[in-house]
Amino acid sequence: MLASLSIRDVVLIERLDLAFGPGLSVLTGETGAGKSILLDSLGLALGMRAEAGLVRAGQAQASVAALFQPPPGHPVFALLAEQGMEPEEALVLRRVVQADGRSRAFVNDQPVGVALLRRIGAMLVEVQGQHDQVGLADPATHGALLDAFGGLEAPRAAVAAAWKGWRQAEAALREAEEAVAAALRDEEWLRHAVAELGALAPAEGEEEALSAERQSLQQAERRTEAIAAALAELQPRDRRSAQPAAALRNAARALERLPAAPGSGFAEAVQPVLAALAAAQDQLAEAERLLERLAGDAMPDPRRLEALEDRLYALRSAARKHGVAVVELPGLLETLTRRLAALDAGTDRVGALTLARDAARRGYLEAAAALTAARREAARALEAALARELPPLKLDRARVVVEVAEREESAWGPEGVDRVTLLVSTNPGQAPGQLVKIASGGELSRLMLALKVVLAQGSPVPTLVFDEVDAGIGGATAAAVGERLARVAERLQVLVVTHSPQVAARGAQHLQVAKSLRGGRAETRVIPLDAAARREEIARMLAGETVTEAARAAADSLLRGAA
Incomplete structure (x- = not known):
């Protein structure tokens, strides 16, 4: 799982050290507070594209280090051995981005290519967002997931x-x-x-x-x-x-x-x-x-x-x-x-x-x-x-088809002769198609969540990140999303960026993302919330700018229901 994330001079973040535990961690905050900066920072450590615009203004470089503790026997250890790297219990992925956009990558302080960093990152974290899904959205992963499920x-x-x-x-x-x-x-x-x-x-x-x-x-x-x-x-x-x-x-x-x-x-x-x-x-x-x-x-x-x-x-x-x-x-x-x-x-x-x-x-x-x-x-x-x-995820008209079709002989391999593809139809009479081509952003995120609920036991990736999986929904549907995220988190570590109080109430760890001014400059901070602060944050999410006693009472009800 992801144990910690250290960020230095990334956009609005000067210095930030976060610790994560197992289960469900929720990140909340007002729009524009900088939640996307956190995901971009994590993406850097996972080998995603580096850009000069990520370096904080006036600084020579930005850096991000993510500490992982993979479970024993995880496939990442075999990959490290193939690369001649000594496996260790803790795995630190680090990325340094210069102000001109050039970057360097490190694994346990050993320099590596960005391509290898990306391969390692993909084995440790899966990101599901409204616009850039990786993992289940890639048909190449569907065969292994079906085999694990069966x-x-x-x-x-x-x-x-x-x-x-x-x-x-x-x-x-x-x-x-x-x-x-x-x-x-x-x-x-x-x-x-x-x-x-x-x-x-x-x-x-x-x-x-x-x-x-x-x-x-x-x-x-x-x-x-x-x-x-x-x-x-x-x-x-x-x-x-x-x-x-x-x-x-x-x-x-x-x-x-x-x-x-x-x-x-x-x-x-x-x-x-x-x-x-x-x-x-x-x-x-x-x-x-x-x-x-x-x-x-x-x-x-x-x-x-x-x-x-x-x-x-x-x-x-x-x-x-x-x-x-x-x-x-x-x-x-x-x-x-x-x-x-x-x-x-x-x-x-x-x-x-x-x-x-x-x-x-x-x-x-x-x-x-x-x-x-x-x-x-x-x-x-x-x-x-x-x-x-x-x-329950407001996808009652959707239908998922698991297609098992024979490949051409030139594509046969040690995994068999089949091409396994998850197809979806979101409306009656609509022919099933690829996930990313048929579903809208919100539908796709909820489809991914449903798939993860069913496939969590066979997932080799220990950490899942959901970015606003609850976008455009509320009430019972949001509660269903929160309940399913919690179920997935029983087997895997789950990080979710959310605007839904029903989802936030399910978190085992609650982090608030806030933006403030310091020395005339905007700065993004992340605050771990205790029980009282968490109640107040959920009440704010329910009531808006003015927090009322009724909102606090509703927050108490959500927290009791999630316990």
Whole structure:
């Protein structure tokens, strides 16, 4: 409900803070006192159009803040969550209007667009006036109201679920058809690519493994070259080059051929040299043998290295051709194979999905037909309930028709296939038409009141505002209006601007709107009335400018009757 309204520098209001309670709150006052300014101010907070003329003369800006306390689980909390806003128990809608007409909007002090503010406001307050009705006057709201009146939540939920299933089946079929169409366009290339990549048969991690093996073979090749070079030094093929083994042998023979003079000791001296030369020959032979063994062990397979090079080239060439990395080739082959399989099995899949789509559509239509039947039954009950409410409101010749008509298929949705419209005829023989086109201002407000009396239990909007719903009526009709406003206020918060004492007497809270002069400027004030002041205000409404004891007595009678 609306808990409070704070207004700053709006037209004739300099500073005003109002608190509202549950039930019926009435605002009274003489014509021109500024009651419309209050409604305009509330409208600003609800996202209505901002105008520079609303800013109090001489001020830079006007501001209005409305504090709401929605009931738990109210749809406004879901809307706030959709917008990424943290839900809070209290909800403050604030609007600031500059003197040039520009405005800013805030929800709980977070800047928002005016469109979002208007959406939130429409979920919290419904205004019914003689000239600008919102809510029931909008045919788009009639279906939900009828469903709430008839308690049709279960069949409506079934329709929504069936609609979702149908949409999902449609999407799956459309996706399959698009996949087959795309595959058909690329069929020749697809088959060639799958055959080519299938013959290549790229494996996961193959490039890395091949590169490592190639590096190992290349290192082995370099080791073999080094061993061969070492052997070449020990075993030169050029006969003109010095042969290390032959040189050692020749040196030993030369020493052995030298004659040894008796007693000279030369033979003994040369023996260590000959032994060293013999050892050198043995070590050299061992070195040659070991090098030859290493050469045999380290010799890489030249054909394997060539095969590796060819494989790497083929993989990298295929990757370049398809615009992917080598590591992605196995995945690409799998994807293309699936596409080809989808093409081969596409017709069967599309056929199966078509059957599923048709079954989902039939399920939706069956659920929608059940909802339509329930709505038509609820429509007759609603018409009967409204027929009982209209005569006391001086609308005894009026007739409300709840039309449940099938929409075109393009307009079907999760709420069903029906277009629900409340139509009215205010005179016998007159064809029913839309509420706002058939009824006059006063009739429309009373029709809205009758509808609210019947539909209050299903209304998601917790606060209703009626602007002069009693215009042009009096006596028993005004009393009936007051009694019905009080009935609606048992379920919802109701604010009513009224000139009728019969309506004012029904209020749980009475606010008097008055205009006075302060500092040479007109100013609108709102005064909460206690019991005595309230009696005096109702007496004034009964008697006019001069309040008499008879008027006070009549006011007492009205207040006792409303208690």
